[in-house]
Amino acid sequence: MQDAWIPLALSLKVAGWATVLDIVFGVAVALALARWRSSARDIVDALLTLPLVMPPTVLGYYLLVLLGRRGPIGAWLDTLGIRLVFTWEGAVIAAMIAAFPLVLKSARSAFESVDPQLEQAARTLGMGETALFFRVTLPLAVRGIVAGALLAFARALGEFGATLMIAGNLPGRTQTLSIAVYSAVQAGDDHTANFLVLVTSVVSVVVLLVAGRLLPQHSLLTSR
Amino acid sequence: MTLTVDIEKTLVTRERRFELSVSFTGNCKRIVLFGPSGAGKTLTLQAIAGLLKPERGTIALGGVPLFDAARRIDVPARRRAAAYLFQDYALFPHLNVRQNVSFALKRGWLNPRAREESAGEVDYWLGVLDLTAVAGNHPAQLSGGQKQRVALARALVAKPRILLLDEPFAALDANMRERTRRELFDLQTRLDIPMVLITHDEADVAVFGDQVVQIDQGRVRDIAHYEALAARNTSDR
Numbered sequence A: 001m002q003d004a005w006i007p008l009a010l011s012l013k014v015a016g017w018a019t020v021l022d023i024v025f026g027v028a029v030a031l032a033l034a035r036w037r038s039s040a041r042d043i044v045d046a047l048l049t050l051p052l053v054m055p056p057t058v059l060g061y062y063l064l065v066l067l068g069r070r071g072p073i074g075a076w077l078d079t080l081g082i083r084l085v086f087t088w089e090g091a092v093i094a095a096m097i098a099a100f101p102l103v104l105k106s107a108r109s110a111f112e113s114v115d116p117q118l119e120q121a122a123r124t125l126g127m128g129e130t131a132l133f134f135r136v137t138l139p140l141a142v143r144g145i146v147a148g149a150l151l152a153f154a155r156a157l158g159e160f161g162a163t164l165m166i167a168g169n170l171p172g173r174t175q176t177l178s179i180a181v182y183s184a185v186q187a188g189d190d191h192t193a194n195f196l197v198l199v200t201s202v203v204s205v206v207v208l209l210v211a212g213r214l215l216p217q218h219s220l221l222t223s224r
Numbered sequence B: 001m002t003l004t005v006d007i008e009k010t011l012v013t014r015e016r017r018f019e020l021s022v023s024f025t026g027n028c029k030r031i032v033l034f035g036p037s038g039a040g041k042t043l044t045l046q047a048i049a050g051l052l053k054p055e056r057g058t059i060a061l062g063g064v065p066l067f068d069a070a071r072r073i074d075v076p077a078r079r080r081a082a083a084y085l086f087q088d089y090a091l092f093p094h095l096n097v098r099q100n101v102s103f104a105l106k107r108g109w110l111n112p113r114a115r116e117e118s119a120g121e122v123d124y125w126l127g128v129l130d131l132t133a134v135a136g137n138h139p140a141q142l143s144g145g146q147k148q149r150v151a152l153a154r155a156l157v158a159k160p161r162i163l164l165l166d167e168p169f170a171a172l173d174a175n176m177r178e179r180t181r182r183e184l185f186d187l188q189t190r191l192d193i194p195m196v197l198i199t200h201d202e203a204d205v206a207v208f209g210d211q212v213v214q215i216d217q218g219r220v221r222d223i224a225h226y227e228a229l230a231a232r233n234t235s236d237r
Helices: A002-035 A040-053 A056-067 A072-079 A088-112 A116-124 A129-158 A161-167 A177-186 A190-214 B041-049 B097-101 B120-128 B144-157 B174-191 B202-208 B226-236
Strands: B003-012 B017-026 B030-034 B056-061 B064-068 B082-085 B162-166 B195-199 B211-216 B219-224
Touching (some): A002 A040, A002 A088, A002 A129, A002 A177, A056 A161, A088 A129, A129 A177, A129 A190, A177 A190, B017 B041, B030 B041, B030 B202, B041 B056, B041 B195, B082 B144, B097 B120, B097 B144, B144 B174, B174 B202, B195 B202, B219 B226
Parallel strands (some): B017 B219, B030 B195
Antiparallel strands (some): B056 B064, B211 B219
C-alpha cells in the first residue's frame, strides 16, 4: 500500500510539469492563431489538435522516433547530455503533447471571445499592445485558459500509451499511476490495483469539478 | 482647432463592397456627422481615432497630421489623444468603475488596484459625473446612463485633445436621452474641448450641430450649420 504513493507523486509531478509547459506554449500558440489571418491557420490548428484523436501509442511511436538517441531531436539533445527515453522528463514530454490540444482549444476560443472593441478602447486610452494584452485581453480570457489547463492536467494525469512507449515502466522512476495500475493487474495484485484506481478516480473527479466551476456562469473575475 | 479629414477606404466583405470617400474641414467646437445607419459615419470616426487605416488621404487636427498616406504618417491610436466613446460604451467588464476611470492614468502591465487610495483626478471626474456612489461597482451592475458617464469619465481623465462620440444617446431611453444630451452639452461647453458626434437623430443635430456634415453611402452630401440646414428643410416642404 505504501508503494501506491510513489506512482501518485510521480504522476502529479509529471502532470504538473506537462501542464505548466502546456500553458506557456498553448497560450502563445492560441494567441497567434486567434490573431493570424491566413488560410494556413486551419491546417496548423488541425496538426496541433492531432494528439487529441491519434492513438496514444502512435503518438508515443512518433516521439520515440524523434526523441530517441538516433532520432533527429534526440541525437541533438544527446550531445547536450539530455536523455528523454526511459526518464521521467520523457514522460513529461509525452503527457505535454497528449494534453496540448486541450489548452490550445480553450485558450483560442477564450481569446476569440474577447470583444475587440475593448482592446480598441484601451488603445484610444493610450495603452501599448503589451500592456493591453496583460490588462485587458488576458484577464478576460483567463477563465477559459485555466479551465483548459485543468482539463490538460487531468488528461496528463491519465496518460498511458505514449508515456509507456517513451518512458517505459520503471517502478519508482517512470511508473506513473496509470501504468502502475496496469502493472498491478498484470501481476495479479488486485489489492494495489483497487487502491490505485480509487486514487486516480478521486483525483480526476476533483479536477473536473474545479474545471466545471471555472467555466462560464460562475463569475470568478467580476466578484470581489 | 481645425479638423481636416480627407480619406478614402474600400471595405470588401463577402456580401458587399463599400467605398468610403469622405472629405470635410471642421472648424467648430461641435461637429455632427449626420446620416442613416450604414452610411460610413462610424468608419470615419474610427479613422480619426486611428482605429481604422484609410488607403489614401490625410487627417489632421489643429494643423498636426495624424494620418497622411502620401507622407507615410500614421500616428497610432494610443498617441492621438483622441477620446473615443463607443456606442455600447466598451467598459472593461473585469474592472470596477474606479478602475475603469483610472485605466489611462496607470502605466505598466498591471491594472489599477480595486481599492486605490484617493487619486485626485479620478475622484474629481467621479464627482463631476455623479459616479462616486457606484465607484466600487462593476459595469454589469450599472444602468445605461451610468455606463455612459463612466465611459465619458474614463475618456476625459486621459486629457484628450478631441472627443469622438459614436451615437452616444442611442442606447438610452427617451427620458435619459434628453437629460444626458443637456449634461454632455454643458460639460463640453465648460471643458471647451472640440467634439465630433455621430448621430442619425435630428434632436442631437439641433443641440450639437454647430457644423453638420451629412454623410450618405460613404460620401459627404452637405456641410452646413444647423440653422441653415433647418431653414433649407423648411423651405423644401
